Amino acid sequence: MAKAVDIGTSFIVGAQIKDGKEIFTAERDAFFSMEREDFAEEMLDDAGAKYLIRGNQIFVVGEDALKYCMITGKQEAYRRPMSQGVLNPGEEEAIPLIELLVEGIIGKPAFKGEVVAATIPAAPLDTNIDVTFHKIVLERFLKNLGYDVRILNEALAIIYAENPVVTEENGTTAPFSGVGISFGAGMTNLVVAWRAKKLFEISVARGGDWIDQSVSKVRNVPVGKVTHEKERNLDLGNVDPRNALQLGLEIYYEELIRHVLKEFNEHFKSTQTTFTNPMEVVIAGGTSSVPGFIEKFKAVLEDEGSPIPIGSVRMGKDPLRTVAKGALVAAVSMEKKKQKAEGAAPKAEAPKPAAKPAPAAKPSEGPASVEANV
Ligand SMILES: Nc1ncnc2c1ncn2[C@@H]1O[C@H](COP(=O)(O)OP(=O)(O)OP(=O)(O)O)[C@@H](O)[C@H]1O
């Protein structure tokens, strides 16, 4: 049975199939560092917390890290292994901690060579962040655990999960074709796919963190308070103009969407690709889960235009899990392919795409199930 892991700046989400059902496990991509004192380990064991010991330090990882931070109020001890979509260059413990988190979520392979699909971002256009180091560190780690590792772009995973379809002039349909956009914490990734193949990809090093930090700066309010307001009270369709935090959030949400669409317009031009039939846009990621996001996106799209004809714009079914779900679709497909090539009976059971089922492809159209291009 194949597995998937979406390694994000804010959350790591694992996906696998158990008894024919997709099971998701999410963990906060964070840790809390503290001095190693007498009994600390026993207390953590009793509390069932995940931790790592390095010399004189104990690192509590995942959701428990946030709890420790809230209880102690020690903001400086709350650290994040990732920043802007990749391993945090300013965090020396980033690698062992992310490895602990990832292994905690997906565990060891059920059999040697089990396929795992892991997501990465595209290289961002607006900073000089290099994604190669991040990609290779994670790929090697998963390989060392015994997995057969496949790496895929996180926005392409949205296409696999949601199966947008393009209808052509002669009435035939092209499955797994559309625009996928993942609005995460550290980054926003955009992919244009055609029949499950990635034709174009971009990313910008802006997402929910950038919104929170920008509002925090202009309103001189701690970032945590801004994040809280955003996640609990913000409705982009109903912003109280006297609430300065909400107003700030709305302004930076709009700026983020505008920035992504401007980069899309700018860079798609340089490709030789032309689409004449409208494509569906499917959006996912935590940042897009705020109420009113789709309407805001459509309004900015109307303003900025798009380099390809756009039909509808819709949200992935479960925006915080869509990427992991799509990666699982890819992993299962690859495991089946592998087993077929090896002449073995298929062990994997494919999850169904969340959205409307792919219209039956005509024989000449190619496979209706995803032929993962990773
Ligand atoms: N209900 C909500 N309303 C608004 N924002 C939310 C909500 N829930 C989560 N978020 C934001 O979503 C972001 C996390 O989203 P997600 O888990 O998709 O990111 P990630 O995959 O960890 O990051 P990345 O893909 O950029 O590496 C955070 O910025 C968080 O504040």
Ligand SMILES: [Mg+2]
């Ligand atoms: Mg993500």
